[in-house]
Amino acid sequence: AQRVTQPEKLLSVFKGAPVELKCNYSYSGSPELFWYVQYSRQRLQLLLRHISRESIKGFTADLNKGETSFHLKKPFAQEEDSAMYYCALGGAFGNEKLTFGTGTRLTIIP
Amino acid sequence: DSGVTQTPKHLITATGQRVTLRCSPRSGDLSVYWYQQSLDQGLQFLIQYYNGEERAKGNILERFSAQQFPDLHSELNLSSLELGDSALYFCASNRGGNEQFFGPGTRLTVL
Numbered sequence: 001a002q003r004v005t006q007p008e009k010l011l012s013v014f015k016g017a018p019v020e021l022k023c024n025y026s027y028s029g030s031p032e033l034f035w036y037v038q039y040s041r042q043r044l045q046l047l048l049r050h051i052s053r054e055s056i057k058g059f060t061a062d063l064n065k066g067e068t069s070f071h072l073k074k075p076f077a078q079e080e081d082s083a084m085y086y087c088a089l090g091g092a093f094g095n096e097k098l099t100f101g102t103g104t105r106l107t108i109i110p
Numbered sequence: 111d112s113g114v115t116q117t118p119k120h121l122i123t124a125t126g127q128r129v130t131l132r133c134s135p136r137s138g139d140l141s142v143y144w145y146q147q148s149l150d151q152g153l154q155f156l157i158q159y160y161n162g163e164e165r166a167k168g169n170i171l172e173r174f175s176a177q178q179f180p181d182l183h184s185e186l187n188l189s190s191l192e193l194g195d196s197a198l199y200f201c202a203s204n205r206g207g208n209e210q211f212f213g214p215g216t217r218l219t220v221l
Binding site (some may be wrong): 044086095098100103 | 114166207210214
């Protein structure tokens, strides 16, 4: 069964400090991993997908198949990064449900 | 706005009642997904429709049902409502691949 684990429900970081949001997954096959972000009172929006290997708003995430992890990182936190972050897993063939982690609420302390 | 839309934004009802949530996908998207977001369960997949046909089912209760109409909008029907059904219900759509585009959600409160 596919599963996504985000061990931290809450994470507080000082502005300018590095951020790392953890995500581990289990899936038998080649999954596609995503990070979605939900700012206050807004809809979920895609932040990153592992296949694009790009940096969005200073965030990066590398898929580590050996450790089955897809941690989200940013070297210098900004106040506008405060939001709810969800790691999600999609199947190998696309056009399927996403399996979400329980989310991490990130708060940036000014 | 050509994004995913959902109505209503908020819904307050009583136990035992029935409600209908509506979702309009992005233009051209054939797949619609419904998710339930509650405080203790996070985001849970309920059901997927593709071009009018049910494609996949998740943790959807028998009291819940959905359909997708010829114009591709979808409705989620929740009946015999219980307090525990209070949650945010999200709809998402796509036209292939895994990336999904989410609507703003409907917040359901059952009193």
